[in-house]
Amino acid sequence: MKKLLFLCICIGFTFTSRSQTEEKKWNIGVHGGVTQYHGDLGRSFYKTDQAFYGFGGLSVSRYLGKLFDANLLLSKGTIGYDGSNGTNGGFKSDFNAASLNLRFNITAPEYIIRPYVFAGVGAILFDNDVNFHQEKIDYMLPTAGAGINFRLSPWVMLNLQETFSFANKDRRDGVVDGEKDSYLSHMAGLTFNLGSKKDADLDGVSDKNDECADTPSGVAVDKKGCPVDKDADGVADYLDTCPDVAGTKALSGCPDKDGDGVADKTDRCPDVAGTAALKGCPDADRDGVADLDDKCPNSKTGARVDAKGCPTDSDKDGVMDDEDNCPDVAGVVGLKGCPDADADGVADNEDRCPNAKGSISNKGCPEIAKEDVKRITFIGSKLFFESNSNKLKVASLSQLDELAKILYKYDGANLVIEGHTDSQGEENFNMDLSQKRTESVVEYLIGKGVSKSRLTGIGYGESKPVASNKTTLGRAKNRRVELKTNY
Helix, strand or coil: CHHHHHHHHHHHCCCECCCCCCCCCEEEEEEEEEEEEEECCEECCCCCCCCCEEEEEEEEEEECCCCEEEEEEEEEEEEEECCCCCCCCCEEEEEEEEEEEEEEECCCCCECEEEEEEEEEEEEECCCCCCCCHHHEEEEEEEEEEEEEEECCCCEEEEEEEEEEEECCCCCCCCCCCCCCEEEEEEEEEEEEECCCCCCCCCCCCCCCCCCCCCCCCCCECCCCCECCCCCCCCCCCCCCCCCCCCEHHHCCECCCCCCCCCHHHCCCCCCCCEHHHCCECCCCCCCCCCCCCCCCCCCCCCCECCCCCECCCCCCCCCCCCCCCCCCCCEHHHCCECCCCCCCCCCCCCCCCCCCCECCCCCECCCCHHHHHHHHHHHHCCCECCCCCCECHHHHHHHHHHHHHHHHCCCCEEEEEEECCCCCCHHHHHHHHHHHHHHHHHHHHHCCCCHHHEEEEEEECCCCCCCCCCHHHHHHHCEEEEEEEC
């Protein structure tokens, strides 16, 4: 029996489950068993050659603490001793008994197997008819023993118990002056936990003790009711992508040794900070190729590079893309990779006249012949308008036709038309009139096919005289149109 009890205690420490707890404080049970006698007539404890006398009982237990509870056992049956094989005689008596015991549980409520020891007091009424006559009652001082509860479910336990009861009298076996009577009961039964534990999140930890009362269903929790966090990184295992190694909340519980925001498990360069775009690897020359893969790690910042990180020459003109102003079209080395269709030394993207060979000073356009410059100036002096009007006189139209032809010849040249008046009349009127007259010239030239972008009209009114406005001749000279070309 002692070996069996020791074995059960050892097994009990390896299993845990729900049990009678603060939330389930009451427990009731039904029991049955047999009794054995020890006294003046003989000793039958743990002997099988004596008759066994049966009994049944009911129990009520009350939770007192994690390891203690109080137990009331009411039982009814037969006690006796069969002396037919000896010389001392025997006896047999019906009884009703009650005992109140304090139990000490060796294991905590969460264990499936809970061995215990107990001690208390009781009384036995040796009368089948329950006649409470003093002579029929013996007091058990004390009762003591041990037992074990096996958890079958959160609510049902299998109970095995050995109880030793020591009577205060020596009279039930017919021998009064000898050894006081004592009894042993071998008992087995089923007990039932009563009450329900308040556990809103159904994690097995009562709300009273649950520090994380809103844990999602099915998530493993610790004794405090909080989700398990094996690596203690502040991220619960059910949310932790790396539950076995401490990490950061920002990376769902995964570590980041180099602190670049890329978890080590996906970081191609976990020991040196890099960028998320390059899977945690650095890019010293910022060409979009990680240093780990870059065959030209010191290429010019922002340069076009190939898959190996080396500068490219997309248009195959001998000028690398990082120095080529026109990387998508073959050009001239001296012009930073840009083409020069008319071979005048001015790259096409800067050449005002890309299809006509010109000079660098004229932005790639040809010089205007001196005779054409003189002719343009002359034409300007032959432009006339109706009196106090911006309407061109008919004689001026042939001059403008000739001007348009000259402008066709130099399609990169621009023309500025300046209008002037004498001092007769209001100054504001003269300013407005001169502006409108230049605009009349612009509109006529546009009508002849000259691009508007090449023409600029500016009215100066009477602000720029070239002669005195006090004489008729001087005023006539001041009423003029000047034409100027430029690139």
